[in-house]
Amino acid sequence: MELEKPEESTYLNCIRCGLCLAVCPTYREYLKETASPRGRVALTRKGLEGKLDLSPNLIEEMYGCFACMACNDICPVGIQPANLALSMRYVQEQRQPKKWKEVIFKGLLSKAGRLELAMLPLRLYEKLGIRRLVYFLRLNRLLPDRIRDLEAMLPRIPQRPLRRVLPEITEAHGETRYRIGFFLGCAQSLLFAEQSAATLRVLARNGCTVITPKDIECCGMPARGYGRMDLVLSQARQNIAVFERFNVDVIVADCATCGSTLKEYDSLFARDPEWADRAAAFRSKVRDVSEFLAGIPLKKPTGRIEARVTYHDPCHLRRAQKVWKEPRKLLSLIDGLEFVEMPEADWCCGSAGSQLITHYDTSRKVLDRKLDNIEETEADIIASGCPGCRMQLKTGLQRRGTPARVVHPVTLLDEAYGGGDGRQND
Ligand code: SF4
Numbered sequence: 291m292e293l294e295k296p297e298e299s300t301y302l303n304c305i306r307c308g309l310c311l312a313v314c315p316t317y318r319e320y321l322k323e324t325a326s327p328r329g330r331v332a333l334t335r336k337g338l339e340g341k342l343d344l345s346p347n348l349i350e351e352m353y354g355c356f357a358c359m360a361c362n363d364i365c366p367v368g369i370q371p372a373n374l375a376l377s378m379r380y381v382q383e384q385r386q387p388k389k390w391k392e393v394i395f396k397g398l399l400s401k402a403g404r405l406e407l408a409m410l411p412l413r414l415y416e417k418l419g420i421r422r423l424v425y426f427l428r429l430n431r432l433l434p435d436r437i438r439d440l441e442a443m444l445p446r447i448p449q450r451p452l453r454r455v456l457p458e459i460t461e462a463h464g465e466t467r468y469r470i471g472f473f474l475g476c477a478q479s480l481l482f483a484e485q486s487a488a489t490l491r492v493l494a495r496n497g498c499t500v501i502t503p504k505d506i507e508c509c510g511m512p513a514r515g516y517g518r519m520d521l522v523l524s525q526a527r528q529n530i531a532v533f534e535r536f537n538v539d540v541i542v543a544d545c546a547t548c549g550s551t552l553k554e555y556d557s558l559f560a561r562d563p564e565w566a567d568r569a570a571a572f573r574s575k576v577r578d579v580s581e582f583l584a585g586i587p588l589k590k591p592t593g594r595i596e597a598r599v600t601y602h603d604p605c606h607l608r609r610a611q612k613v614w615k616e617p618r619k620l621l622s623l624i625d626g627l628e629f630v631e632m633p634e635a636d637w638c639c640g641s642a643g644s645q646l647i648t649h650y651d652t653s654r655k656v657l658d659r660k661l662d663n664i665e666e667t668e669a670d671i672i673a674s675g676c677p678g679c680r681m682q683l684k685t686g687l688q689r690r691g692t693p694a695r696v697v698h699p700v701t702l703l704d705e706a707y708g709g710g711d712g713r714q715n716d
């Protein structure tokens with residue numbers, strides 16, 4: 291993760307081979323060099339060498355990148371166009387800081403309590419039955435496409451954030467084999483509480499005593515995506531310090547985006563003498579939940595799920611964490627599930643954080659290809675380890691009238707173990 295202006299070595303060696311063009315979702319939609327990884331590398335170079343102004347158009351191409359990291363993986367000489375695009379957002383933010391980012395990232399996202407408060411209108415929308423009424427009267431059809439999709443993306447909103455409901459310690463069933471720290475991310479706590487509750491049940495059933503600290507902050511990914519590295523650093527320091535208080539063997543995340551960001555904390559502080567060792571110790575413990583579960587002896591689930599399932603690889607899991615066999619392994623433990631691999635399972639679904647709002651048209655085009663691939667499998671269930679991907683896929687499938695469930699793979703494992711109180715819906 292770049293903290294400063296990119297160094298020459300990060301872009302000078304591009305041999306313009308074009309391999310990265312074949313894997314880039316934004317290039318595939320527009321066939322425009324400036325919307326490609328190679329183009330973004332060239333724009334970065336010319337911008338930093340002073341041959342091009344860092345104009346709004348140039349910066350827009352950096353924000354147009356979906357940060358899927360497919361280009362990073364394929365580049366034969368080790369250029370990382372996705373990281374350069376993020377670094378250029380940082381460079382721009384240094385030159386011309388934007389007031390609204392101060393409000394959103396420092397005001398809202400810097401404290402979990404403020405974000406919870408900001409969710410109040412949505413909770414009331416659900417709790418007072420307004421949402422049911424909107425659907426009953428089909429008022430959602432009157433909304434503009436973008437707003438209707440955003441509304442449809444929302445899962446059933448928990449009335450209380452999971453962080454407020456959970457005890458700090460969830461005891462293992464039987465003897466404690468592992469002492470786990472659980473990083474309960476903001477989206478999981480506020481929107482996908484049932485799914486994270488399932489994660490805790492599965493961990494506890496498999497001999498884990500789980501500590502869920504309440505005073506963590508956002509992992510830092512939203513601020514990073516908008517060039518606010520100052521906030522990423524302060525959030526990372528807080529999270530490292532919080533987990534240092536507990537003597538845990540492993541720190542587990544059940545959100546691909548949170549996990550990938552936590553795994554970058556060591557590189558964030560590599561040149562900081564005060565924090566380098568602490569960040570490295572923290573990072574060495576971080577695991578995605580499927581990575582952790584696939585690496586320990588698991589109790590065999592006794593329940594069956596009679597369904598056809600496919601798996602979508604979130605970029606933040608497959609590309610950033612190289613975790614892709616593990617969720618498939620977990621699914622294979624469940625009797626009755628028939629697994630079908632979808633074509634291009636590792637291609638971005640177009641969610642890409644806030645790009646599904648800010649770059650709505652591109653996001654929909656990228657999603658459409660993913661949905662075609664999903665529908666080819668005729669799966670009843672689509673599993674995926676990222677809340678953003680699940681929201682995006684669920685909305686797309688609803689729009690097409692495809693009646694498939696979209697869930698975290700650990701939710702299915704939990705159901706096969708007997709679950710909490712029945713079937714859960716993300
Ligand atoms: S970024 Fe890498 S893959 Fe893309 S054109 Fe340059 S050298 Fe080739």
Ligand code: SF4
Binds near residue numbers: 361372
């Ligand atoms: S990260 Fe993805 S969207 Fe961005 S340039 Fe690379 S391949 Fe294209």
